[in-house]
Amino acid sequence: MKSKKQSIGKFASAYGKFRLFVLEQRYLPRWAVVVIDLSICLLSFILAFLILKDTPIKFYNVLSLTEKALVLVSLHLLCFLLFRTYSGIIRHSTFTDVYRLALATGSVILIAIVGNIIYQIITGDRIFLTTGLLLYAFFSLTLLIAFRITVKEIYRFLRAAASTNFKKRVVILGIDDQTISLTQAMLMDTTSEFRPVAFLSSKEKRKNFKIIDLPVLYSEGPLDNTLQKINAQFEIDGILIVSDLFTVPEKNSIAESCFNLGLDVYNLAMPEQWKKSSDMQIRIAPLQIEDLLERNKIEIDTKLIAEDLYGKTILVTGGAGSIGSELVRQMAVWHPKKLIVLDCAESALHEIDVYLKKNYPDLSYQCYLADVTQRGRMEGIFAKFNFDLIYHAAAYKHVPMIEKHPREGIRNNIMGTRILAELACQYGCQRFVMISTDKAVNPSNVMGATKRAAEMYVQALQRKPGVITKFITTRFGNVLGSNGSVIPFFKKQIADGGPVTVTHKDIIRYFMTIQEACQLVLQAGTMGKGGEIFVFDMGKPVRILDMAERMIKLSGLQPYVDIPIEITGLREGEKLYEELLNNGECTLPTYHPKIMVSGVVEYEYEPVCQALAELDIMINQVGKKKHIIKKLKMLVPEFISQNSIYMDLD
Known part of the structure; x- marks a missing residue:
């Protein structure tokens, strides 16, 4: 019994070594393939001779058996070289390789038969038996193909066997x-x-x-x-x-x-x-966690969007950011007349430039490295291009960062919007679509307040006499996978071994994919008459702690065991839940089930414009940040700070 087990063990070991040896071999050189094929041809000649040897058929004695074999094998070598039958890789043989072998073998028999006929006309005798040639052709072609199939199947079997364990x-x-x-x-x-x-x-x-x-x-x-x-x-x-x-x-x-x-x-x-x-x-x-978030598939009217963008010169600000770059990708599909991508982030702008150059070589576009807060630079760009549509996605969006640097948030989010909106009116743009956020609703932080102030300004500007540009605002919540969003953040924390940090056990957020959000932005752009705020149906809100636990499980780990979860406390300006409507706002349905239009509170242009002018002066002067925030709160009365040093100003 022991001897039997040892024999089985030795056989398994030998088989394993053989399998490894075969799999590690490089491709056969071409001369080796030719030598093997010629050996098969010689074997085929011998088989044909052995079969005919014991039959009544008589052989012609013009050439000896060795000379006949040499002639046929030499002809096969010539045809192998002519049809390059050796150029394929044996283990990856295809129908093309079989076709070349058939051509080579057929040519050999044709040459031999024609030679036979010519020799008979000249001398009255023959060199080869026709039956022998046909048998030789059958055996040689069959064995040549069988050799390739055998090698291919053995290699496939050994490869499959080698990888099964893994x-x-x-x-x-x-x-x-x-x-x-x-x-x-x-x-x-x-x-x-x-x-x-x-x-x-x-x-x-x-x-x-x-x-x-x-x-x-x-x-x-x-x-x-x-x-x-x-x-x-x-x-x-x-x-x-x-x-x-x-x-x-x-x-x-x-x-x-x-x-x-x-x-x-x-x-x-x-x-x-x-x-x-x-x-x-x-x-x-x-x-992925994205597959488990309950959101119904969004359908858009692509024909309407295509007609809306066709033949238009379009400016996308923040075109290298998460939302802006996706807008650019979706617009590029419909080939507008001219697409201008503007951003102040050099590396990200370079990436979108490379993407467009590679995927849309026929698209007429330009990338501009520029800052929306620089009026002179913006005016130069507006003067150069007669923009029909503007999609304004340029904004600072990280709540804790803007809470610490309110001047920059106000300069970029409010003053940048004002500059672009005024230039849109000055140069007669058809439509200005501003990308806003649910954090602008009853804002609890500086970032949300700046976005709300920007909303107020474009709505007030819409009411100014003589303005023909349609100002449209789109408002939605968090987008999955955007720069700095929670899902990539959690993924990195899990990959690093934890802990995963959640600010509050009850905090909830709305989520939508970047693709979905941008589709709805483009769809809403076709609806606006001017002055509206379009609110997107974000589906069910998600508890962030549940999301963190689910992501850890999706990684094959156990929350609180393999990966700890820490509750760190709400960040500056952060609230437990986001809203999509301000106090005093209500929504009305549109023809798209995922887009609602908000019945907004109207603002007069002059008071809003005066407040922004005062804010602009304050952010460019030396002074306390609280004075600036107090002015911002006067402009946006629903701005009530939470978890912030500015709470005492309320």
């Missing part, structure tokens, strides 16, 4: 045409890091049922119990779902069940979303 064992959730085709693709792709071991369905149970040789398992009762049994039987690493086949609540339920058992959840896009077969590996990824 693949993640997953159960495919659901049985339909999509999941079956996806599973087949994964099984055929030896480079995939996933190995499907079973299907899981909640439909009526059928015993001993298999699809593409994988067992079909059935969910009975709670998913947690089913997964526990499956894990015990198959030792799985996780569940793979086709994201488009499940609603957000269903994905949340699946994720929670997997979290409880320490299993991963993987997400796979539908096949029609792949641009090429190699996307299979790219599109399988761990489920």
Whole structure:
């Protein structure tokens, strides 16, 4: 018994070494491929001779057997060189390689037959038997193809065997045409890091049922119990779902069940979303927190937006920022007459410039490194281009930073907006769309107050006699993945091993993807008559602590065990929840279900303009910040500071 085990062990060891040796080999040199192919041709000649040797057919004796073999093999060498049959890589042989072999072999037989006929006309005798030539062609072509198929399959088998131990064992959730085709693709792709071991369905149970040789398992009762049994039987690493086949609540339920058992959840896009077969590996990824936030898909009227942007010269300020750059990307699709991207961040502006140059080489655009607070610079740009549309996304947005540096927040967010708005009127722009924020609603911090003051100014300017520019404000909450937003921040903290910091256990926020927000901005731009504030439906608010816990679980870790969560206290100017409407505002629906128009409080132009002029003087003089904030609070009476040194001014 011991001897038998030792023999098995030696065999396994030898097999492992052989497999490693094969996989580590580089491609065969071309001369080696030619030598192997010629050896196969010689073998084919011998086989043809052995078969005909014992038949009544008589051989022609013009040439000896050795000379005949030499002639045919030499002809094959000539045709191999002519059709470059050696240029392909054996382990990656394709139909093209087979086609070249067939051409080479066919040419050899054709040359031999023609030579036979010519020799017979001249001497009355023949060199080769026609039957022998046909047998030689059959054997040589068959063996040449068989050699390539054998090498290809052995390499594929050894590669698959070598990687099986490192693949993640997953159960495919659901049985339909999509999941079956996806599973087949994964099984055929030896480079995939996933190995499907079973299907899981909640439909009526059928015993001993298999699809593409994988067992079909059935969910009975709670998913947690089913997964526990499956894990015990198959030792799985996780569940793979086709994201488009499940609603957000269903994905949340699946994720929670997997979290409880320490299993991963993987997400796979539908096949029609792949641009090429190699996307299979790219599109399988761990489920992200964005996939678990309950937001219905946003539909926009692309035809209306395309007509709105067509033939227009457009300015996007803050065009290198999170929102501005996404607006630029979406606008570029519709090829406006001219697109001007303006930002004061050099590196980020360079990135969007490279992106546009690569992806939209025919787009007429220019990138300007400029500051919206520099009136002279702005006036030069407005004078150069006859702008039809302006999308104003340039702003300082980080609450704690602006709380500490209110002068810069006022200069950029208020005075920069005033400069651009005045120039828009002066040069007769058709429309000015300002990107605002939910932090402008009953603001509790300087940043929100500056955005509210900017809103007030463009609304007041709209009422000024002689103004033809339509001023439109769009207001929405946090965008997922934007610079400095909470999700990238949490991801970095988790990657660093924690702790994950949350300012308050009850703090909630609204979230929307950057793509969705910009789509709605463009859609709202087509609606405005002038002076409106458009408010976006942000869906359900999310408790930030719940998000932090869920993100830690999605990383395969346990909150409070592997990654601590610390409650740090509200930051300066931060409030527990954001609002989308000010006191005295109400909303009316529009034709788009995700966009509402706010019934705003109207402001007279002269008082607002006078207040901004006084603020402009104050921020450019030496003085206490509290004096500036007091003036800002007079302009924006709903500005009530929270967790701030300015609370005593209220």
